Amino acid sequence: MNNRKRKVADTALKLFIEKGIQQTSIQEIIDKANISKGTFYNYFSSKSDCIADILEFLRYDASQQRIAVQIGKDTGDRDVFIEQIVIIMRLNQERNLQPLFEAILSSNEADLKKLVMQHRLYEMEWISDRFIEILGDEVREHVFEATILFFGMMHHMLFTLKITNTTYSLEHVVDTLLSYIELIVPKMMTNESVLIPLSAIDLLRTNANKKQVKIDDILSLADQLQQDYTFTEEQQDLFDAIMSELQRERIRKIVLQPLLKPFQKCFEESPISSQAQTFTNLVWYFLRNLS
DSSP: OOHHHHHHHHHHHHHHHHHOTTTOOHHHHHHHHTOOHHHHHHHOSSHHHHHHHHHHHHHHHHHHHHHHHHTTSOTTOHHHHHHHHHHHHHHHHHTTHHHHHHHHHTSSOHHHHHHHHHHHHHHHHHHHHHHHHHHOGGGGGGHHHHHHHHHHHHHHHHHHHHHTTOOOOHHHHHHHHHHHHHHHHHHHHHHTOOSSOHHHHHHHHHHHTOOOOOHHHHHHHHHHHHHHOOOOHHHHHHHHHHHHHHTSSSOOHHHHHHHHHHHHHTTTTSTTHHHHHHHHHHHHHHHHTOO
16 A cells, blocks of 8 residues: 555545444545545545555554564564564554444445454454464364454453553553463363364355465566566565565565565655555465465
8 A cells, every 4th residue: 555545545544433434425535635536546446445455554564563573583472472462452542443343343334344354354363373373283273262262352351441441551451361361272172172163263264255365466466567667776676585585485484574564665655656565465465374
């Protein structure tokens, strides 16, 4: 998402939260953002498309901050995990997204509900993967159910703390709830029973209809980028490093992920900033689904 597109999306988000999604017209977004109708439709095909980009940008932001926190540290370090969870919680609070999520889930807009479900599923799968890294591969069979428990505890704990005007720190809340999960999971394993079978989890993933990014999609866009624009030396070096890693037999996430933010940033003022952002996002989503 380029800078101008991001500003329009931020303006739309503020209006959605202040007035409601259905009560906010595209013309109001256009007027508030001080852009033409053609510019809006160049960026987004609809309000739903605008919301999709708002959520995608949030995920990308969170991913980059989480990567920065984890670089050079043990993946099993629970303190790193706590800091990473706090990152997304703070981003949600700063952008006041919870009221937007609640409004969407209580609406009759199936497409918007799917967007929120996709967003939450991305987050839950990331937490599940991190739980395995922290608690060990033996928890894999129970990890998604543990993630649902953790997710639910966080949501209701923060809600209760807020309405009771209780002072708290996000780090302490996450640390405490994680300690509960660390006690619950062994019990789940001992009982050898689950409330949510794997078939139900597969159905959830299917219903969310997540987009699967293929390496061919990335290579095709990479070819287009080079045809459309003459790179600077810095841009070319980063591009070559990313492409070299993508074409390895075993792609190394730990090498590739830190290259994405600098790559996107060095194209911010270029004529192809939007295409470069799309390329960055494709690589990021590809890495998320890489086994």
